[in-house]
Amino acid sequence: MxxxxxxxxxxxxxxxxxxxxxxxxxxxxxxxxxxxxxxxxxxxxxxxxxxxxxxxxxxxxxxxxxxxxxxxxxxxxxxxxxxxxxxxxxxxxxxxxxxxxxxxxxxxxxxxxxxxxxxxxxxxxxxxxxxxxxxxxxxxxxxxxxxxxxxxxxxxxxxxxxxxxxxxxxxxxxxxxxxxxxxxxxxxxxxxxxxxxxxxxxxxxxxxxxxxxxxxxxxxxxxxxxxxxxxxxxxxxxxxxxxxxxxxxxxxxxxxxxxxxxxxxxxxxxxxxxxxxxxxxxxxxxxxxxxxxxxxxATGQGRPVTDVHMLLAFTRTATLWTELEQMRIPGVQSVCVLPESTGRFWSVVSLKQAYPGHSRQVADAVMGSNTGSYGMKGIITVDEDIAADDLQRVFWALSCRYDPMRGTELIKRGRSTPLDPALDPDGDKLTTSRILMDACIPYEWKQKPVEARMDEEMLAKIRARWHEYGID
CATH class of the missing domain: 2.30.110.10 (Electron Transport, Fmn-binding Protein; Chain A)
Incomplete structure (x- = not known):
């Protein structure tokens, strides 16, 4: 091998x-x-x-x-x-x-x-x-x-x-x-x-x-x-x-x-x-x-997404998910450190909420993990129906489930990498601020938004006949 x-x-x-x-x-x-x-x-x-x-x-x-x-x-x-x-x-x-x-x-x-x-x-x-x-x-x-x-x-x-x-x-x-x-x-x-x-x-x-x-x-x-x-x-x-x-x-x-x-x-x-x-x-x-x-x-680097960004995203996703499992954080469905964020700076966690404050607990756990504590600038939590690496759906959640005032927490100081170009070149290159963005529908809401969903029986019928439609 x-x-x-x-x-x-x-x-x-x-x-x-x-x-x-x-x-x-x-x-x-x-x-x-x-x-x-x-x-x-x-x-x-x-x-x-x-x-x-x-x-x-x-x-x-x-x-x-x-x-x-x-x-x-x-x-x-x-x-x-x-x-x-x-x-x-x-x-x-x-x-x-x-x-x-x-x-x-x-x-x-x-x-x-x-x-x-x-x-x-x-x-x-x-x-x-x-x-x-x-x-x-x-x-x-x-x-x-x-x-x-x-x-x-x-x-x-x-x-x-x-x-x-x-x-x-x-x-x-x-x-x-x-x-x-x-x-x-x-x-x-x-x-x-x-x-x-x-x-x-x-x-x-x-x-x-x-x-x-x-x-x-x-x-x-x-x-x-x-x-x-x-x-x-x-x-x-x-x-x-x-x-x-x-x-x-x-x-x-x-x-x-x-x-x-x-x-x-x-x-x-x-x-x-x-x-x-x-x-x-x-x-x-x-x-x-x-x-x-x-x-x-060899690998070149430069702007995402290339070879090295996929590698970094995979390795950090694997270590972050492992750490959350070891912390016994309940409800985690999927984890992704986004390759689009250079495989380092932003992560998304999908979870099945079980109690009020559950999504914040998950975000705090990410921030407190070894993987999340180094260089991570943004953590987004989404509900279980959205996969952590489905950016299209993540942005849907940020648009239609996330309220900036309710769902945002700013952390003033955390460990960073001197490779981050967003940090002041004349200032402290070893620390950064962080943002937690809760794009979950609040667990405690008695009346939750009703999603427009397709009929499952009709979907099954369509899938069985798909070849008949001539649509590639």
Whole structure:
């Protein structure tokens, strides 16, 4: 189970296009990918890149069908339904399918060290005109080990290729990677790191989720229903997928930073690096592992909705729904962190109300969860007859069930991300305000609005005769 298996599955489901026309790594790959993703087109495997012999893969998560393919689920499932399946399989750490350590694997087909280390060997794209350079790590998992607990973390941090042996790594303040890095700084040691580029998409996805007390490799195997395999990278001793395409092994000096960026982020805007250099940690690449004919897995970002927004929406929907289940919040029917909100800033929860104040309890629970407490700016609650990812119906509820005075609560202060372009660049970039919008019909109303509904008997008759009408 690796990236190539997923690519083949996409091809079988007519969700892949092999691009054999020569393209340039400089802007062309990213722009073709962006236009394709915005039209909900296929994943792309660029097989002829100017100056290179190896391919680039983009668009892995851009449609709900490809999300379902990755999860081994029926292809018609919505984002909400796929996230619910993930939640059900991973709600508890009991009964996890433990990953298996192996001594060899395709990733060890080529081991380059010393003077042979040269990041220019890969067709690393430049994505947008104002980017600070080429970004080798966009679909990347950076493996770190906590020096105190021994726990392993797979973090998703963008990586700019600074030169042939160094990558800038954007480890944001407060993230687990930064907390681990500070421990190495306290010990006066460099931090071993291994960057995985190209693997089973489930491993990458597990690394973006929060599963306390469970290995990302174990989570992957549990969702897949089959043991995941990993091996210990020969230089760092960190676990990496045996079938990974590329692994960059090296060290990060917690006290030696270099400017990284700018980069067109998932918000559709550039971050502060566009106006002033911001020093970031640096991965000193000491060894490269790669398969024969390695596939560089990449994603552009920019304005929604594209590949990365679908990924973020899925992972945050899955973690938020899991947390609400763990809180034992009653009545939750469906959950969605909207891809249209970059997969972060707005969420919708559908619930079956059971008592007055129930919808506010749900909104408060979202805001108090790990997922909702970071970056979330808006929470909308709707009644059970509306699916959380049905935006057409959500806006109907906001129009015909929501009263701004009755249904709105403003929260002045909550944790945010410095990547949010709506925050004052000269102010506090780590906190934001929040809005709770209750679009449910109040439970306690004795006389509720009467919805215009079709006749069920007639609907059944029509469905049985649909082919007779000649309507496609």
């Amino acid at each position: 690796d990236l190539r298996y997923f690519i083949n599955q996409c091809a079988e489901a007519h969700e892949l296009k092999r691009v054999t026309t020569e393209v340039d790594w400089n802007l062309e790959i990213s722009h073709v990918s962006k236009l394709t993703e915005e039209k909900k087109g296929p994943a792309l495997l660029f097989e002829s890149i100017k100056g290179y012999d190896t391919p680039v893969f983009t668009g892995a998560f851009a449609t709900t069908k490809r999300l379902a393919i990755m999860l081994g689920l029926p292809h018609h499932l919505t984002l909400c339904e796929s996230a619910q399946q993930w939640m059900k399989k991973t709600i508890t750490s009991e009964g996890l399918i433990k990953a298996k350590e192996v001594k060899d694997g395709p990733v060890l087909e080529n081991v380059l060290s010393g003077g042979k280390v040269d990041l220019n060997m890969f067709p690393v794209p430049k994505f947008f005109p104002l980017d600070g350079g080429r970004y080798i790590g966009t679909m990347v998992s950076v493996v770190l080990r906590d020096p105190e607990t021994g726990e392993v973390n797979l973090g998703t941090y963008r990586m700019q290729m600074l030169d042939d042996k160094r990558c800038g790594v954007q480890i944001l303040p407060g993230k687990r990677g930064e907390r681990i890095m500070k421990k190495y700084a306290k010990l006066g040691k460099k931090m071993p790191a291994a960057a995985i580029i190209g693997c089973d998409p489930l491993i990458f996805m597990a690394g973006t989720l929060m599963h306390k007390g469970a290995s990302d490799f174990d989570i992957t195997g549990t969702v897949r229903g089959q043991q995941a395999e990993f091996l210990m990278a020969p230089l760092t001793g960190l676990p990496v997928p045996a079938g990974a395409e590329i692994v960059l092994e090296g060290e990060i000096d917690p006290n030696a930073f270099l400017p990284e960026g700018p980069f067109a982020e998932y918000t559709g805007y550039y971050t502060d690096e566009l106006h002033k250099p911001i020093p970031k940690p640096v991965l000193e690449v000491q060894q490269i592992l790669h398969r024969n004919n390695p596939i560089l897995w």
